[in-house]
Amino acid sequence: MRPMRPYWILVAVALAAMLTLPVAVLVFVSAPISSQETRAPRVVLSVASDKESYLPGEAVFIAIRVANEGNSVAMLSFSSTCQASYSVLATDGSLIFDYRGKVFCGPMLTNLTLRPGDARVFGFAWTQITDSGLPAIPFRSYRIHGVLLSTNPSPAPSAETTIFVSGETSRPSLAFTARTDRATYLPGESANVTVILTNIGLDTIVMHFGQPCYVQFLVLDEARHAVYNSSKWWGCVQLLTDEILAPGQSRSETFLWNLRTDAGSPLALGSQYEVVPSFLWAYMxxxxxxxSRTDVATFTVAAFTG
Structure with missing residues (x-):
């Protein structure tokens, strides 16, 4: 039999080469995985009205909603007792009404905490009266701009919605009439002045007052200066009063007046005066x-005839 030594020598050499020569090794390493999503609050403001279109003079109910749409608690800070406000703008951006100019916001540090998903709603009502005291012009669109009055977040978030004021339809219509019991008075006499409020519209009107005395009259001299205001001299109990006037129905109030000015001086002799009726200032x-109609009364204080 032939000797096998050379074969085993070759096998040993091959094994040694495999163990000593470089060998490529494929290693799979997993990418690092983020341990947690970034957490932060996200404060979002939105503005909504109860309707899209309104009749002239109809109250516009406004809701300003602030919500935390993030995944962490939101801490809101304020420097006054007012936390939200709104203004009404024309479509060109000009200011029509600013709510902040009509309320007092006392200085006070306040906070509002909103957890993720929490929301807070602030409610307002605009009576369609402008900053100048006139009704909003019909057949126009208006922008309702809401803002959160916060110091944090800053700048304060804001949002808008748009409404439309349509043309007049069956809005209430009232008439004021002033009457004096005489056209001429002698010095030292008193006058009975009657103020009449009449519903000249097509629908019944319901009015709410804080007292049963809700009308007044002004007296103007020949230069159109107010010399007397009845509301300064007539006291009235504070009693909630509802006044309902059907079409054509009237209410009247008669005042006894001593023909003196607010300063206590008698009216000028030989002069003509005008009596103008209206609501009390609180109900203007x-x-x-x-x-829609005001009928004034005129009278004269006669001069001495000697």
Whole structure:
């Protein structure tokens, strides 16, 4: 039999080469995985009105909603007692009404905490009266701009919505009439002045007052200066009063006046005066805009004839 030594020598050499020569090794390493998603609050403001279109003089109910749409708690900070406000703008951006100019916001540090998904709603009502005291012009669109009055977040978030004021339809219509019991008075006499409020519209009107005395009259001299205001001299109990006037129905109030000015001086002799009826100043905003006709009264204080 032939010897096998050379074969085993070759096998040993091959094994040694495999163990000592470089060998490529494929290693799979997993990419690092983020341990947690970034957490932060996200404060979002939105503005909505109860309708898209309104009749002239109809109240516009506004909701300003602030929500935390993030995944962490939002801490909102404020420097006054007012946390939200709104303004009304024309389509060209000009200011029509600013709510902040009509309320007092006392200085006070306040906070509002919103957890993820929480929301807070602030409600307002605009009576369609402009900053100048006149009704908003019909057949126009208006922008309702809401803002959060926060110091944090800063700048404060804001949002807008748009409404439309349509033309007049069956809005209430009232008439004021002033009457004096005489056209001429002698010095030292008193006058009975009657103020009449009449519903000259087509629908029944319901008015709400904080007292049963809700009308007044002004007296103007020949230069159109107010010399007397009845509301300064007539006291009235504070009692919630509802006044309902059907079409054609009237209410009247008679005042006894000593023909003296607010300063206590007698009226000038030989002069003519004009009596102008209206609502009390406190009720000018909600109801004076419904007055479509005002009939004044005139009288004269006779001069001494000797």
């Amino acid at each position: 905003d909600p109801y004076q805009r419904y007055v």
